[in-house]
Amino acid sequence: MKEERQLRQVQVTRYVTPLREGGSLPAIVEADDDFLYVLKFRGAGQGVKALIAELIGGEIARYLGLRVPEMVFAELDEAFGRTEPDEEIQDLLRASEGRNLGVHYLSGAITFDPVVYPIDPLLASKIVWLDCFLTNVDRTARNTNMLMWHKELWLIDHGAALYFHHSWQNWEEQSRRPFAQVKDHVLLPYATELDIVNEEFRSKLTHAHIRAVVALIPDEWLLKDPTFESAAAYRDIYISFLENRLAESEILVKQAQYARKTLI
Template identity: 75%
Template sequence: MTTDQLRTVAVTRYVTPLREGGSLPALAEADDGFLYVLKFRGAGQGEKALIAELIVGELARLLGLRVPELVFAELDEAFGRTEPDEEIQDLLKASTGLNLGLHYLSGAMTFDPVVTTIDARLASEIVWLDCLTMNVDRTARNTNMLMWHKELWLIDHGAALYFHHTGQPWQDFVERPFAQVKDHVLLPHASELEAVDAEFRARLTPDQLQAIVANVPDEWLTDRAFESEAAQRAMYSQFLEARLAASSIFIQEALHARQALS
């Protein structure tokens, strides 16, 4: 599977807010006639949440996991002027330009671990990805997975790569165990972590990681701690390459967490 440049669509209609958490995503229609779950650059975590959403979503796709198509969603400056809700109007004004859209999976149901059992291989692949990217948001309380046409789809990766919010050097996080894996909703089923680790480490090349990160648009790279957009972009690929090389650390943490469940 290869990494392709994301499509760009223009938002034509704001359908309804999806009042989940504090980021106020929305269901919106674009000029290609499709509906998208829109993630706004003007929301609470700003562009960094979109960066994490893009990078981790495309990593998942590259590894063969199901993720709704991600698109760049262009929001015109005039869009939302007629929106009566002041909070939403302010959000739309702050989000002029490129935002991120996830193809809307109409009729999808939230994954319920009590109802649906995921096989060991798929569970291990998802746990591995979340450990690599430090995704804290795949718990029983908030699985961020959907069942659509009897298949499991991954959504909402904006909380991953959380180190970029801390102000600390990214190097401090490369060899950090992912302790939050103990709360991962799929950990009880993830009995093939070591086999998945060996395969995925072999499959993810530096060129592939850099190609994914290259999709991040310059206008999202606004961290003034970096001398340029290119330097901030390079940080993400450097982190992922180094984290991948040190995967044995987070794998051991996950294995210990699995042992503690028994």
């Protein structure tokens, strides 16, 4: 059965403030729906591939029942680049005209710290499984990329996931490799239920859903890369990469369990 998903589209109406702690200089903006968003720019140094990883990672996490702020396609008009006085930001805005990715801004949220906020082992295991699946290297003690908002844990910033697409070399081999970087995952010490999670997520994450998430990627983001001739070719590789990792999930879990034993 074919599954269809879609993201809302908004128009950016006001640039509020840059978030300079982010390497790609994201910003808080207001849109025509009167909500605030963290805007991830297509013209940033990491380019549209960070947006693609953010989109795929966030939407898969949401489907698996984890809390992720709503994502929207955010259109940026050329007028913003003409009126911004800061030259660095002006260049970024001009390079990002068109469709970008907006993430709902969780006002008042604070950075998650597992020392301060005890985490349920099942939830920790779900997040570790997800990051092994997505090859997300950016959920460490130095930068957890998790927030506490209204006493609930939310996942943010998946732009460092799916790093295979920065070169495309040996992508099929990479899709079947264990995720060695799991040893640095901030939640690994608490992830005692990986076998249970693996059984649940393998049955839940279907081919139809993977295809539906990958179908969300705008063609113009995919075609910024000259490696392949069509957007369909890129989508096929993303789908195959994710399906291969799902098929090899037991290997991913064993690697995580081994890494966890070395910490205890």
